[in-house]
Amino acid sequence: MSTLRFKALAELPFRNYRKDNFIEVPAKLSELFCQNVFSEETMREYLTKEAFQSILDAIKKGTKIQRHIADQVAVAMKDWAMSKGVTHYTHWFQPLTGATAEKHDSFFTPIEGGRAIERFSGGMLIQQEPDASSFPNGGIRNTFEARGYTAWDPTSPAFIMGTTLCIPSIFISYTGETLDYKAPLLRALNAVDEAATDVCKSYFDKNVTKVSPTLGWEQEYFLVDTALYQSRPDLVLTGKTLLGHSPAKGQQLDDHYFGSIPTRVMNYMKELEIECMKLGIPVTTRHNEVAPNQFELAPMFEEANVAVDHNSLLMDIMARIAHKHHFHILFHEKPFAGVNGSGKHNNWSLGTDTGENLLSPGKNPKKNLQFLTFFVNTLKAVHDYADLLRASIASASNDHRLGANEAPPAIISAFIGSQLFGVLEELEKVTDGKLSPEEKTELKLNVVGKIPEILLDNTDRNRTSPFAFTGNKFEIRAVGSSANCAEVMTVMNVIAAKQLRTFKTEVDALIGTGLKKDEAIFNVLREYIKQSKSIMFEGDGYSDDWAKEAKKRGLNNLKTTPEALKMELDKKFVALYEELGIYSHREFEARNEIKLEKYSTVIDIEARVLADIARNHIIPAALNYQNRLIENVKGLKEIFSEKEFKTLAKEQLSLISDISGNVSQIKVGVDNLLAAKEKAKNTSGSQKQAEEYCNKVKPLFDNIREASDALEMMVDDELWPMTKYRELLFTR
Ligand code: ADP
Numbered sequence: 001m002s003t004l005r006f007k008a009l010a011e012l013p014f015r016n017y018r019k020d021n022f023i024e025v026p027a028k029l030s031e032l033f034c035q036n037v038f039s040e041e042t043m044r045e046y047l048t049k050e051a052f053q054s055i056l057d058a059i060k061k062g063t064k065i066q067r068h069i070a071d072q073v074a075v076a077m078k079d080w081a082m083s084k085g086v087t088h089y090t091h092w093f094q095p096l097t098g099a100t101a102e103k104h105d106s107f108f109t110p111i112e113g114g115r116a117i118e119r120f121s122g123g124m125l126i127q128q129e130p131d132a133s134s135f136p137n138g139g140i141r142n143t144f145e146a147r148g149y150t151a152w153d154p155t156s157p158a159f160i161m162g163t164t165l166c167i168p169s170i171f172i173s174y175t176g177e178t179l180d181y182k183a184p185l186l187r188a189l190n191a192v193d194e195a196a197t198d199v200c201k202s203y204f205d206k207n208v209t210k211v212s213p214t215l216g217w218e219q220e221y222f223l224v225d226t227a228l229y230q231s232r233p234d235l236v237l238t239g240k241t242l243l244g245h246s247p248a249k250g251q252q253l254d255d256h257y258f259g260s261i262p263t264r265v266m267n268y269m270k271e272l273e274i275e276c277m278k279l280g281i282p283v284t285t286r287h288n289e290v291a292p293n294q295f296e297l298a299p300m301f302e303e304a305n306v307a308v309d310h311n312s313l314l315m316d317i318m319a320r321i322a323h324k325h326h327f328h329i330l331f332h333e334k335p336f337a338g339v340n341g342s343g344k345h346n347n348w349s350l351g352t353d354t355g356e357n358l359l360s361p362g363k364n365p366k367k368n369l370q371f372l373t374f375f376v377n378t379l380k381a382v383h384d385y386a387d388l389l390r391a392s393i394a395s396a397s398n399d400h401r402l403g404a405n406e407a408p409p410a411i412i413s414a415f416i417g418s419q420l421f422g423v424l425e426e427l428e429k430v431t432d433g434k435l436s437p438e439e440k441t442e443l444k445l446n447v448v449g450k451i452p453e454i455l456l457d458n459t460d461r462n463r464t465s466p467f468a469f470t471g472n473k474f475e476i477r478a479v480g481s482s483a484n485c486a487e488v489m490t491v492m493n494v495i496a497a498k499q500l501r502t503f504k505t506e507v508d509a510l511i512g513t514g515l516k517k518d519e520a521i522f523n524v525l526r527e528y529i530k531q532s533k534s535i536m537f538e539g540d541g542y543s544d545d546w547a548k549e550a551k552k553r554g555l556n557n558l559k560t561t562p563e564a565l566k567m568e569l570d571k572k573f574v575a576l577y578e579e580l581g582i583y584s585h586r587e588f589e590a591r592n593e594i595k596l597e598k599y600s601t602v603i604d605i606e607a608r609v610l611a612d613i614a615r616n617h618i619i620p621a622a623l624n625y626q627n628r629l630i631e632n633v634k635g636l637k638e639i640f641s642e643k644e645f646k647t648l649a650k651e652q653l654s655l656i657s658d659i660s661g662n663v664s665q666i667k668v669g670v671d672n673l674l675a676a677k678e679k680a681k682n683t684s685g686s687q688k689q690a691e692e693y694c695n696k697v698k699p700l701f702d703n704i705r706e707a708s709d710a711l712e713m714m715v716d717d718e719l720w721p722m723t724k725y726r727e728l729l730f731t732r
């Protein structure tokens with residue numbers, strides 16, 4: 001047998017000790033930090049005072065950069081980049097395909113007289129024109145101008161990859177529709193900045209002039225040996241295994257979590273960290289995750305826009321460096337059945353330009369009122385827009401993970417911990433209107449004053465909640481590992497912006513009726529707490545009881561992507577986006593459609609790959625083995641008497657008929673699957689089509705898989721063509 005599986009397995013023993021994969025880490029990683037970034041420090045060195053100030057203003061205050069300044073910046077960027085051996089530049093952007101995109105152009109420009117120079121101007125820095133028609137646009141192409149352009153985003157620093165200068169950019173159509181993840185994110189960040197700054201300035205601290213959302217993501221992933229990966233068509237084409245019997249040893253022993261990291265993986269991690277340092281991605285922690293061959297990496301949190309870029313960039317670099325170490329990286333949310341999937345936790349907070357974290361309780365009651373304001377408003381926002389938040393993390397791959405007993409369910413709830421829950425219950429008792437002096441004292445001393453300065457209590461952590469308060473930030477735990485962080489961050493910041501605006505209006509109205517500022521705030525917060533109670537849940541989010549309880553509370557449990565995406569188009573959400581200037585109605589619909597189409601395409605591909613593997617790999621292997629058994633039985637019949645034969649061939653005969661049973665289950669299963677798939681493919685309307693794939697096609701995978709996994713346990717290991725789970729998960 002010379003199937004890919006055996007070739008791959010034969011290569012493995014030589015992998016671990018390849019010299020070229022040993023990585024030396026410099027003693028001081030800090031010296032590498034931002035080496036390949038056009039950072040503030042580099043800019044100070046390369047730019048005139050005027051240009052430097054202008055960029056800083058653009059970053060910090062959002063002011064526009066003048067054309068002559070852009071020219072200066074471009075020249076400085078080029079000089080800096082060329083000093084590091086760079087020859088090309090590209091606008092680096094994040095279209096809705098989910099991958100990052102680049103179009104490399106050379107600095108090299110021929111001029112008259114057979115000469116050439118290296119040129120990079122402000123115009124080239126500001127704008128580039130990739131062909132927009134090859135990126136998803138949800139039908140915008142039909143109604144609007146097809147062409148699009150990328151535009152420089154000065155709030156995220158340029159960086160060098162290889163010999164290319166990468167300029168973080170947004171991607172928009174000529175008629176102004178956003179075609180990427182970043183443009184709406186930037187709008188959302190502005191909206192929440194405006195709303196939160198207004199609240200801070202008016203009620204808590206006059207010195208605040210800017211509020212920046214912060215994001216600290218944690219990235220989970222699997223590593224699989226490249227040769228083993230390539231031996232599995234399902235991994236190559238869909239990023240996950242579509243069949244495979246679970247290994248005898250899984251994660252039951254919990255011996256992988258925080259265990260020692262295997263040598264080959266360690267070398268990959270070291271190289272990755274060096275690259276991250278150079279690119280200014282402040283990674284600090286690395287460890288094994290729960291499942292075998294699963295790992296996690298997390299940086300220090302950063303301003304949300306930069307953090308989003310850094311996550312996308314990191315996913316690119318991870319894949320590249322993994323390859324150098326003969327690994328393939330899997331970002332799929334659930335690559336293996338029966339083994340924990342991967343998520344991407346998004347830790348979110350709001351920071352002021354005066355250096356404060358608005359979700360961190362302070363030393364005195366005044367700071368605590370500020371904390372409570374932002375804390376309660378966040379809960380209210382999540383309560384009111386839970387379905388929108390759910391939709392922002394919906395994808396075919398994340399459907400496998402949510403609610404699978406290792407990740408939060410699709411029900412959006414919030415965990416805040418018993419201490420804060422107690423505080424909110426006290427606040428709920430605040431009387432309507434003016435407060436008596438006793439009440440004020442009571443509130444200040446015994447309610448607000450009782451919030452401990454440090455709430456970080458690891459024992460109190462609830463890992464089963466999709467939205468958990470963890471002392472000074474909220475952790476959104478339901479995000480899929482392959483997702484672009486921008487989408488959930490856009491929603492989180494938009495809903496916070498909208499909520500803070502409403503809060504400001506309501507408090508001002510109460511102040512207008514003669515209430516003192518604090519009284520007005522307490523009154524409004526009290527109502528919000530009452531209204532948001534239904535999403536607060538402190539128990540086990542993985543339990544069935546919670547699903548029942550949530551239903552009673554009227555919370556949605558949108559288990560599948562088509563359900564979540566249908567909800568997304570609710571009038572309330574469309575109105576929200578229009579009010580805050582994030583998307584037009586048409587633009588929002590287009591995005592919804594892109595997601596639906598992507599969902600259908602993913603299931604369609606999975607169905608085809610599964611049918612192919614089952615028919616062309618599994619059935620032939622099973623029949624091959626069955627033939628051997630038949631030969632064996634025939635031989636026994638020749639040699640032995642009828643009576644002896646009956647005893648001796650009993651097991652073989654039963655195996656032969658079991659194989660036939662499973663083979664026909666696969667055959668019938670595949671026929672049904674392909675018929676259902678054709679029907680789904682011909683269904684018109686993106687929503688209907690996605691539902692058809694979800695409800696009529698996807699469920700048919702199970703029967704085929706069940707029969708194939710049963711055969712895997714029967715057929716001679718040497719004849720089995722598919723690399724097994726134990727090989728994928730336990731070879732290092
Ligand atoms: P766990 O794995 O238990 O969830 P970690 O300590 O690994 O917790 O991760 C905490 C994460 O929270 C880190 O990614 C960190 O960057 C992030 N974080 C810490 N403070 C903030 C903040 N103010 N805003 C956003 N993210 C934060």
Ligand code: MG
Binds near residue numbers: 218345475
């Ligand atoms: Mg976490």
